[in-house]
Amino acid sequence: MRNITAAAQAAIDHAAIDRSAPGEDIAVEVRGISKIYGDVEALRGIDLDFPRGRLTTLLGPSGCGKTTLLKIIAGLNEPSAGEIRVNGRPVTGPGPERAFVFQDFALMPWATVMRNVAFGLELRGMGKDERQAIARKYIAEVGLAGFEDKYPHELSGGMRQRVGLARAFAVNADVLLLDEPFSAVDEQNRRKFQEDLLRLVALENKTFIFVTHSIEEAVYVSDRIVILSRRPGRVAQIIEPEIDRTASPDAIRRDQSYLDTVEAIWQGLKRYVD
């Protein structure tokens, strides 16, 4: 485990120098983001860099604004102040380089798995055969081959979220934004899904930004964990769990470094819990 909060703070102070530093390719930059809903201040002065090809988790107590930050990055919500840059270009709304995975799956109940997965491509006006070929590939990749003609209500929660994930992969975005994707999935399926996600992260080589409230989940799947404080949400700590992911999933869950990181994060978060 490496606690890089101090380093990150220094990076912000000397932002210009740090960003030109070699080796760190930044996919998403968050600069001074604040969000105020009426008289509720949800986020205050967030500065963050999301390195390319890594899985970064936003972790924090409920109501800390982590989903709000993710939706601002997605371009679904407008920030009250600040700027998001993706691949160096400022964000003004949703864009093809980002894809979102929704907490409640957001599947069209009237459409088959095939049409749901291909929907992002359908909106772009891609021909039916072409988009179905791409969708079929990702349906197989998330382990749903054979379910192409099923409707969402015929699938379990875990399978529905796999459809949501396949839909996000199908549009071939650089950045995948996952909003508590496993929170509506039961525990056994969640573990299996987390393992599959790690496999897909390695396979797809994309930048993942992942929101969760589960410490274990964050430590298990993340290259980097950003801990947000309670409302108004600010960056409290940045941790890089240094866990050997080549080990088996069960070995990782018993790994001392894994357990130490979970404990350290819990000690840090405890003060935000009533």
Place this chain on the structure above:
Amino acid sequence: MAAPLEVNGAVRVAPEAGPARRPLRGLLGAHPSLWRLASLGLFFLVWEIAGRIPISFAFPTFLETARAFLRLTLDGSFVTAYASTLQPLVIGIGISAVLGVGLGVAMGLSRTAEWLAAPVFIVLQAAPMAALIPLITFVYGIGLLSKTLAVIMLALPVIVLNGYKAVRNVNPSLVDMCRSFQGSAWQRIVKIIIPDASPVIFAGLRLGLAAGFIGVILAELLITPTGIGDLITYHRSVADYPEMYAAVVSIIVVSTLTLAALEAFELRVLRPEKRRG
């Protein structure tokens, strides 16, 4: 020799008592429409008994009514009557459906349209429309126009308000999903909002159609005696009660069949997943 036979007989009777009932259950369970037929049969039986008591000299039995129904069908009375009744109904429902769904969806999508139109339709839906029908006659006379207007007045408000509520209650997460994949405003309406709202929009159309039937019959009873309304009025005036009841039953049958057809259309075209569910 006699005793064993009796035993065998008794043994045979016992299992038969069970299965004898069970096939009936099994049959009804396998075909739910049989339950509906049984319910109708029971209703007709009660009707027949009530008619035979008789509860009123103007209340014919089921069989008399059925005979009158057959007679009116065979001599072409129903055909001519419905040719005349369905005209304002079809025109009125057609206009109400197009205008109502369009207006309702517009009101759901735009605050301006909502403020402009919603109060009018809320008042119209609450108003006792039958009382306004003489007013229509006063302004538009006794022709097809006033009958069509009567249908529209009854059918339009419920279609508009259902369309409006349906669009307002569309799953916001699906709308976000469409935005996040860069769907245009038009794609958002056509591919997400309307399909997601369609069950409630169709509930509005079904209610609108039922209200349209009320409208056209009211118009035929209150404005000009034509079509099926005339058939009812005429047979009442000459005390042909079986014929009068047959005409009433026919309109119930026609409206029920039309509503069922609309429901079947919705399942087939808009929500294919409901058919399997």
